[in-house]
Amino acid sequence: MNDQRQLKILVADDTDTDRLILETIVRKEGHTVISASDGRQAVDLFISESPDMVLLDALMPIMDGFESARLIKLHAGDKFIPILFLTSLTDNESLVKCLDAGGDDFLSKPYSRIVLQAKIKSFNRMREMNATVMVQRDEIAKNNARLLQEQMVAKHVFDNVAHSGCLNSKNIRYFLSSLAVFNGDMLLAAMRPNGNMIVLLGDFTGHGLPAAIGAMPVASTFYGMIPKGFSMTDVLKEINNKLKHILPVGIFCCATMLDINFRKKKLTVWNGGLPAGFLYRLADHSIHPIKSTHLPLGVLSSRAFKDNCEEYDLANGDRLYLWSDGIHEARNIQGDMFGEAKLIDVFAQNTDPEKLFDDIISNVQAFIGDSEKDDDISLFEIRMADPQDVNEYAYETSVKKEGSAIAWDLSFEVKPSSFKVFDPLPILINVIMEIPSLRPYNASLYTILAELYTNALEHGVLGLDSAMKKSPDGFSEYYELRNQRIQMISEGFVKIHISYCTEDINGRLVIRIEDSGPGFDYQKKLGASLSTSGYSGRGIALMERMCESVRYIGKGNIAEVVFVWANDD
Amino acid sequence: MDHLDQQALVTLKDVMEDDFALLINTFFQDSENRLKMLNSLIDSDNQDAIRRAAHSFKGSCSNVGAPLLASLCAVLEKKAVANDLDNIKQNIDVIKAEYEIVKALLLDL
Numbered sequence: 189m190n191d192q193r194q195l196k197i198l199v200a201d202d203t204d205t206d207r208l209i210l211e212t213i214v215r216k217e218g219h220t221v222i223s224a225s226d227g228r229q230a231v232d233l234f235i236s237e238s239p240d241m242v243l244l245d246a247l248m249p250i251m252d253g254f255e256s257a258r259l260i261k262l263h264a265g266d267k268f269i270p271i272l273f274l275t276s277l278t279d280n281e282s283l284v285k286c287l288d289a290g291g292d293d294f295l296s297k298p299y300s301r302i303v304l305q306a307k308i309k310s311f312n313r314m315r316e317m318n319a320t321v322m323v324q325r326d327e328i329a330k331n332n333a334r335l336l337q338e339q340m341v342a343k344h345v346f347d348n349v350a351h352s353g354c355l356n357s358k359n360i361r362y363f364l365s366s367l368a369v370f371n372g373d374m375l376l377a378a379m380r381p382n383g384n385m386i387v388l389l390g391d392f393t394g395h396g397l398p399a400a401i402g403a404m405p406v407a408s409t410f411y412g413m414i415p416k417g418f419s420m421t422d423v424l425k426e427i428n429n430k431l432k433h434i435l436p437v438g439i440f441c442c443a444t445m446l447d448i449n450f451r452k453k454k455l456t457v458w459n460g461g462l463p464a465g466f467l468y469r470l471a472d473h474s475i476h477p478i479k480s481t482h483l484p485l486g487v488l489s490s491r492a493f494k495d496n497c498e499e500y501d502l503a504n505g506d507r508l509y510l511w512s513d514g515i516h517e518a519r520n521i522q523g524d525m526f527g528e529a530k531l532i533d534v535f536a537q538n539t540d541p542e543k544l545f546d547d548i549i550s551n552v553q554a555f556i557g558d559s560e561k562d563d564d565i566s567l568f569e570i571r572m573a574d575p576q577d578v579n580e581y582a583y584e585t586s587v588k589k590e591g592s593a594i595a596w597d598l599s600f601e602v603k604p605s606s607f608k609v610f611d612p613l614p615i616l617i618n619v620i621m622e623i624p625s626l627r628p629y630n631a632s633l634y635t636i637l638a639e640l641y642t643n644a645l646e647h648g649v650l651g652l653d654s655a656m657k658k659s660p661d662g663f664s665e666y667y668e669l670r671n672q673r674i675q676m677i678s679e680g681f682v683k684i685h686i687s688y689c690t691e692d693i694n695g696r697l698v699i700r701i702e703d704s705g706p707g708f709d710y711q712k713k714l715g716a717s718l719s720t721s722g723y724s725g726r727g728i729a730l731m732e733r734m735c736e737s738v739r740y741i742g743k744g745n746i747a748e749v750v751f752v753w754a755n756d757d
Numbered sequence: 758m759d760h761l762d763q764q765a766l767v768t769l770k771d772v773m774e775d776d777f778a779l780l781i782n783t784f785f786q787d788s789e790n791r792l793k794m795l796n797s798l799i800d801s802d803n804q805d806a807i808r809r810a811a812h813s814f815k816g817s818c819s820n821v822g823a824p825l826l827a828s829l830c831a832v833l834e835k836k837a838v839a840n841d842l843d844n845i846k847q848n849i850d851v852i853k854a855e856y857e858i859v860k861a862l863l864l865d866l
Contacts, residue, residue, distance in 0.1 A: 205784045205817040212773055212780075247809055276816045298765060298819040301772055 195219045195312060196237065200230035200256065201245040201274060206297065210243060210274070213301050217308060227251030231259045239269070241311060243295065246275040246286060254289040261290035268318035270311035274299075339397070346400050349407040353378040354385060357579040359571040361545045365514075372399035373512045373566040374441075376407055378414040381624030383451065383575060383585030386414050386423070389568050390443040390485070391462060391512035402441060402486075405430050417624040419754075420447040421495040424458055424485070428493050431486030440486040444478070444510050447497075450575045451586050455500040455508065460484045463516050463528070468535065468544065470505035475535050478508070502572040507541060509548070514565035518552050521559040526552055545569045595689035602682045607645065608674045612684065613637055623688070625695055629753055632734050633697075639727035640701045640747055641682065646670060648703025648745055649680040680704035697751040700741075707744030758825045760855070761862050765822035781863050784821050788814065788856055792849075795833075799846045807845065808837035814852075823859045826852065 197219050201207040204225075211221045222237050224230035228251040230244060242260060246253040257271050273286040276297040286294065292311065295304060355362060355377045362375055374390040388410055392399035406427050413423045424445055431441055442461030448454070459465065461484035464477035482494055518526040534551050538544050548567055575586035598619065602612055617634055620626055626633065646652045650673045656662040685700040731738045735749040770777050791814040798807050815830035833848045 203787055203813050203817045205780065205787045206820050208776070208780050208783050209769070209772070209820055212776060216772070247812055276812065276819060297816045298822070301768070 195240040195308070196222065197308070198222045198224065198230060198233055198237070198239040198242045198244075200224040200227065200233075200243065200248065200253070202226055202248045203245070206245070206274070206299075209299055210304075213299065213304055214243075214308075216301075217305055219308070227253060227256035230256045231263075234260045234269075235263055240315060241308065242269060242271045244271055244273055244291070246273050246282070254285060257286075257289040257291055266322055268315050268322075270315055272307060272311070342397075342400075346403065349404060349411075353411060354579055354581070357385070357582075359573045359578050361569045363545075363549055363565070363567040365565045373514070374403040374406065375566065375568060376410045378411055379579070379581045379585075380414055380447075381417045381585070381627075383449075383582050385446075385448045385450070385570075385578065385582065386410075386420055387446040387448070387510075387568070387570065388443055389462065389510045389512065389566065390441045391514075391566070392441050393439050398439070402431065402435055402439065405434060406441065406485075417627040419628065420445055420456060420458065421497065422628060424495050425490060425493060428485045428488065429490045432489060435486045440484040442480075442484040442512070444480075446508065446510075446570070448570065448572070450573060450578050450582055453502045453504070453572055455502050455572075456497045457500070458482065458495065458497045463511060463513050465508060465510040466531070466535065467500060467502075468507040468509065468541065469503070470507075470541060471503060473535075473541075475532065476500075504572050504574065505541070506572045507544065508570050508572075509544075510568040512566040515548070515552055515567060518556050518565060519559055520555050521557055523559075526555050530555070595687070597688070598684075598686040600684040600686075602645075602684075604677050604679050604681070607649070607677055607680075612682075613641060616684065616686070620686070620697070623695075625690075626697070626753065629751075633751065636699065636731055636734060636749060636751065639731055640699060640749065641684070643727070643747065644682045644701045644703035644705075648705030648707075649677065649682060650674060651705060693754065695753050697753075698748065699751065700746060700748040702746045705745050707740075707742065707746075710740040710744045758828060760823065760825050760858050762822040762824050766866070769820075769822060780821070781866075784817060784863075785860060787817055788860075792853055792856065795849045795852070799849060802842065804837050804840050804842060807842070808834055811837060818859075821863075826855045826859050829855055 197214050199207055199210045199214065199221055200223070201210065202225050207223055207225065211223060214221050222233050222239060224233050225248075227244075227248045230242070230248075231251070233239075234242065242257075244253045244257055244260075248256075253273060253275075257273070260269065260271060270292045271290055273291040273294050274297070275282070275286065275294055283294065293307060295307065353376055354360075355375065357377070360377065364373055364375060372392050372394060374388070374392070376388040376390075378386055380386060388406070390403070390406060392402045409427050409430055410423060413426060418426075435441075440461075444457065444459040444462045444465055447456040449456075455467075457465070457478050459478055459480040460482035461480050464479040467476040467478055468474075469476070478498070481496075481498070488494075515531065516525065516527055520526075530551065531548070534547050535544065538547050545567070552565065575582040600612060600616065602610065613634065616637055617630070620633055621630060647654060650670060652666060652670055652673070656666040656669075681704045683702040685698075685702070687698045687700075689696050728738060731749055734751070736752045737748075737750045739748055740746065741748055769780070773780050791810055794810045795807065795814075798810070801807075811830045811834035815827050815834060818824075818827035818830060829848070829852045833845065833852065836842070836845060836848065
């Protein structure tokens with residue numbers, strides 16, 4: 189009794205004798221008693237006094253114990269208020285009636301002090317436990333609400349990153365359902381500057397926040413690189429490398445990436461770990477599976493990563509379907525999986541290709557029925573179409589490509605007073621980087637221009653001998669000399685001439701650099717490759733690897749390189 | 758069966774202490790009200806009222822340690838539940854007689 193706090197107990201009995209005995213027992217246990225002599229009064233007192241426990245006679249005038257127990261439980265709501273029925277009823281039916289009305293236990297007449305004492309103690313323990321549970325439940329509910337709120341904000345950011353791009357193109361349909369607020373699946377689509385569309389469907393291992401976090405760097409890399417003109421394989425390599433570094437072992441991203449050329453009706457596919465997509469040919473209604481031939485993204489190191497793709501020629505109206513394993517692994521109530529056979533069946537049953545997408549979704553949903561979903565379900569359809577039926581960007585690029593033989597020339601001359609203070613390379617690189625399809629070659633072109641300009645300035649205009657750089661002493665002597673001469677220079681020039689042209693498939697950049705120097709006898713070296721002829725100091729070997737051709741013209745004071753790249757792929 | 762359960766009464770005295778006399782008086786008042794109620798119901802068909810009155814009377818009798826009186830009330834209650842209202846006057850008379858004995862014994866304590 190000492191360790192128990194004082195409770196307020198409501199005693200309701202219409203027989204004064206019985207009530208007197210109970211009141212006395214309860215009071216002697218150290219609790220406060222409130223008394224009622226009928227059921228109505230008991231309910232009123234319960235509402236006005238909020239007692240901790242109720243001892244209720246079953247048979248009372250005005251309102252019996254069953255009805256008042258019901259009303260008391262109703263008023264108590266979530267709060268656990270133990271109700272003990274006081275009864276000499278012994279038939280099972282009456283006892284069940286007491287419990288049905290909300291009673292928690294019985295106390296039979298004649299009353300025993302010891303039994304009542306034990307029951308009050310035990311129900312008080314339950315009451316306190318319940319109160320603790322209620323507090324914790326409210327805490328959990330509050331935390332959950334906050335978590336959801338945070339997730340909604342994060343989801344908003346995530347959706348903007350992961351589902352933006354050109355998914356609203358006229359020839360695309362997609363469906364993404366998610367188990368949690370976040371979807372473990374990710375669908376990205378963007379246009380390359382050449383008018384090709386790149387699509388990536390990814391399925392991270394796991395669901396929810398851990399899966400969504402991996403999607404962020406993938407999406408930002410994708411949307412960062414594609415519009416700059418990087419090729420699909422460059423983007424794949426970069427994403428793989430990034431994921432390999434940031435994801436823990438065992439978490440990776442199954443993905444299929446597409447490059448679709450609407451002008452040339454070409455499809456290039458890379459599939460790493462996703463279920464085979466289906467290529468549907470309108471002409472004969474056939475389906476061709478596009479199987480995974482690679483490991484998922486984020487598994488292999490960049491050295492082991494393979495980026496070889498498969499290529500397909502399509503016709504307008506051909507459709508490509510991609511899905512994550514959510515569709516294959518969708519289960520019905522019996523626990524069977526939807527599987528690829530059923531997917532093939534949906535295609536076989538279909539009579540209108542326009543409805544294929546809806547057919548797949550409705551078949552999967554009908555199959556799942558009311559059973560719990562296991563995984564995220566994602567479906568993507570793209571139809572081969574003419575650029576104007578894709579989106580505005582595809583159309584605009586295709587119009588530009590119509591007269592795709594574009595050509596321009598640029599001449600640039602560096603005069604003597606500029607040599608020591610002015611570096612022409614940033615300006616030239618900026619001009620070249622305005623051409624989207626050249627952006628991926630930024631580093632190569634910089635190296636080429638830098639080598640050519642340095643050769644022209646140092647060996648041509650300043651007359652320094654590259655052989656000097658072969659020894660460590662010569663190296664520093666070389667630069668000392670270079671500094672002296674550049675301060676004193678009063679005549680000479682370096683002329684840079686860049687000529688750009690594109691054909692349908694390739695682009696061609698001819699860079700010619702002429703200096704005012706005496707030139708050198710490159711003719712003597714004919715027959716031997718320039719790179720092995722002792723002019724290695726001039727970085728020629730490097731340029732030969734990067735360019736289609738490297739040659740010297742005239743007396744050797746003009747160097748010309750031809751750089752060729754794939755303009756459209 | 759005994760008129761009074763001495764063991765139960767000892768326990769009750771122990772619980773009630775100074776209030777024991779009050780309890781006994783309250784019991785007399787309750788019982789006489791119940792008996793009046795039962796009397797008025799003898800010729801009625803109010804089976805439910807008889808059942809309730811007998812049931813409640815039985816409860817308080819058992820609480821004050823009058824087992825025979827409680828069992829007589831139980832007999833009446835059972836008859837009412839079974840809707841067997843013939844000769845209930847007899848039952849009530851027996852209950853009355855036993856109550857007088859119990860009352861006398863309790864006053865003697």
